[in-house]
Amino acid sequence: MNKLSANSWEHRDMDNVFHGFTDLGTLKSNGPVVLTHGEGIHVFDVHGKSYMDANSGLWNNVAGFNHQGLIDTICTQARRFPGYHAFFGRIADTTVALSEKLVEVSPFAEGKVYYTNSGSEANDTMVKMLWMLHRRNGQPQRRKIITRLNAYHGVTAVSASMTGKAYNAEFGLPLPGFLHADCPHYWRFGLEGESELEFSQRLARNLEELIIKEGPDTIAGMFAEPVMGAGGVIPPSEGYFEAIRPILRKYDIPFIADEVICGFGRTGEMWGSGKYNMEPDAIIASKCITAGYFPMGAIILGKDLSDELARVSEQAEEFPHGFTAGGNPLGSAIALKALEVLEEEGLLENVNRVSPRFMERLHKLGEHKYAGEARGVGLMGAVELVADKSTKEALPGDLQISERIANKALEKGLICRPLGAAIVLGPPFIVTTEQIDEMFDILEETMSDVFADVGL
Ligand code: PMP
Numbered sequence: 001m002n003k004l005s006a007n008s009w010e011h012r013d014m015d016n017v018f019h020g021f022t023d024l025g026t027l028k029s030n031g032p033v034v035l036t037h038g039e040g041i042h043v044f045d046v047h048g049k050s051y052m053d054a055n056s057g058l059w060n061n062v063a064g065f066n067h068q069g070l071i072d073t074i075c076t077q078a079r080r081f082p083g084y085h086a087f088f089g090r091i092a093d094t095t096v097a098l099s100e101k102l103v104e105v106s107p108f109a110e111g112k113v114y115y116t117n118s119g120s121e122a123n124d125t126m127v128k129m130l131w132m133l134h135r136r137n138g139q140p141q142r143r144k145i146i147t148r149l150n151a152y153h154g155v156t157a158v159s160a161s162m163t164g165k166a167y168n169a170e171f172g173l174p175l176p177g178f179l180h181a182d183c184p185h186y187w188r189f190g191l192e193g194e195s196e197l198e199f200s201q202r203l204a205r206n207l208e209e210l211i212i213k214e215g216p217d218t219i220a221g222m223f224a225e226p227v228m229g230a231g232g233v234i235p236p237s238e239g240y241f242e243a244i245r246p247i248l249r250k251y252d253i254p255f256i257a258d259e260v261i262c263g264f265g266r267t268g269e270m271w272g273s274g275k276y277n278m279e280p281d282a283i284i285a286s287k288c289i290t291a292g293y294f295p296m297g298a299i300i301l302g303k304d305l306s307d308e309l310a311r312v313s314e315q316a317e318e319f320p321h322g323f324t325a326g327g328n329p330l331g332s333a334i335a336l337k338a339l340e341v342l343e344e345e346g347l348l349e350n351v352n353r354v355s356p357r358f359m360e361r362l363h364k365l366g367e368h369k370y371a372g373e374a375r376g377v378g379l380m381g382a383v384e385l386v387a388d389k390s391t392k393e394a395l396p397g398d399l400q401i402s403e404r405i406a407n408k409a410l411e412k413g414l415i416c417r418p419l420g421a422a423i424v425l426g427p428p429f430i431v432t433t434e435q436i437d438e439m440f441d442i443l444e445e446t447m448s449d450v451f452a453d454v455g456l
Helices: 011-017 024-030 067-080 093-105 119-136 157-162 196-215 239-251 301-314 327-345 347-365 401-411 433-453
Strands: 035-039 042-045 049-053 110-118 144-148 180-182 219-224 254-256 282-285 297-302 370-378 380-385 417-419 422-425
Touching: 024 401, 049 433, 067 327, 093 110, 093 297, 093 327, 110 119, 110 301, 119 157, 119 219, 119 254, 119 282, 119 297, 144 157, 144 196, 157 239, 180 196, 196 239, 297 301, 327 347, 347 370, 347 380, 347 433, 401 417, 401 422, 401 433, 422 433
Parallel strands: 144 180, 144 219, 219 254, 254 282
Antiparallel strands: 035 042, 042 049, 110 297, 282 297, 370 380, 380 422, 417 422
């Protein structure tokens, strides 16, 4: 970094950009990676170095970084109608068409869509909708929100409060009334002698106890990711959603699936909530909705919830909430095209075609001496590193093993993500079997190098 001239892109970044979710020590010593463009599943930095992005950007660039159809759509829509809002009953035709399509591909026979610019805003908005619903329904005390430990629902004050623990300490969050139920990670939290199904049933009992202790009529809703993403790629334990769903029904608690990562094919099915029998009342979507080519978040309300909102709002004037760029026609055109690409260019089929190889190589990585668990589904996976496979004891934190591996992999031209003690992978849906092999070959070699470097 220091060898670079003062007017290098790296120095210009350091002088002018305040990075979030970035280790500032590493940034200072290694400098940023400043990118110019992408091609397929690779991105290129200002020095021409190529990186295979095994995280699809942030899970979202599923059609690769230069999809011509998406780029053409952007140009065409920009010429036709590049920007408008969705306030005061006005809306772009393209946004209406997208809403129709989203309801069509959703698990709901009928429903309604509300637009935001991000996943955090969509979760935040959903909480406000629930608060308004209960208030208008004569239950203003119904405000508590249940999520799970290790969940990730975003970073706005409300969605960060929903996010389990990790990112809150610096901000004096969570806000009051945000409750965290157990994390359904059997490998980590299952008890000695407890079967996976028994574990799920215990978590369901704990959830019911939490609801009773807090008072069922104080709970506004529960949110859950089908597979926990930023918590370290944690698919639910066997029978988990089947066990908790009846409890939420029993206490009439709306259940929201946060499909920001899983939605649009990541698990091999269109919706993770379908794969895991969540039967949600609404879906939070973002990321792949525009294949990463435009900021967009959406709430897809199922019929019951949208009818209920309409019923309680009959006397009221409006939902006093909205984002200037929510439902923007440019984003809507891109989302429509992204759905077409997913369906007609066989992206979803490709996820299922290459997933067995992805999982096979992931599990092979899991045989590494310091790999505690290799887990995943579809095209999302993680390998969690431990000091001892049998006790699952963590490696010393100051080793920063996952960060070291990710940094070393970056040198070798592979982008992967350290999350706690895990290395997380989520390649674009266009990835080939050969590229999956290349990705894991680099990772295996990197892990050997790094463990040798730290003397393990
Ligand atoms: N929910 C989930 C499940 C997510 O993974 C994320 C982002 N990684 C969010 C919400 C927040 O989305 P955004 O970063 O677009 O605000």
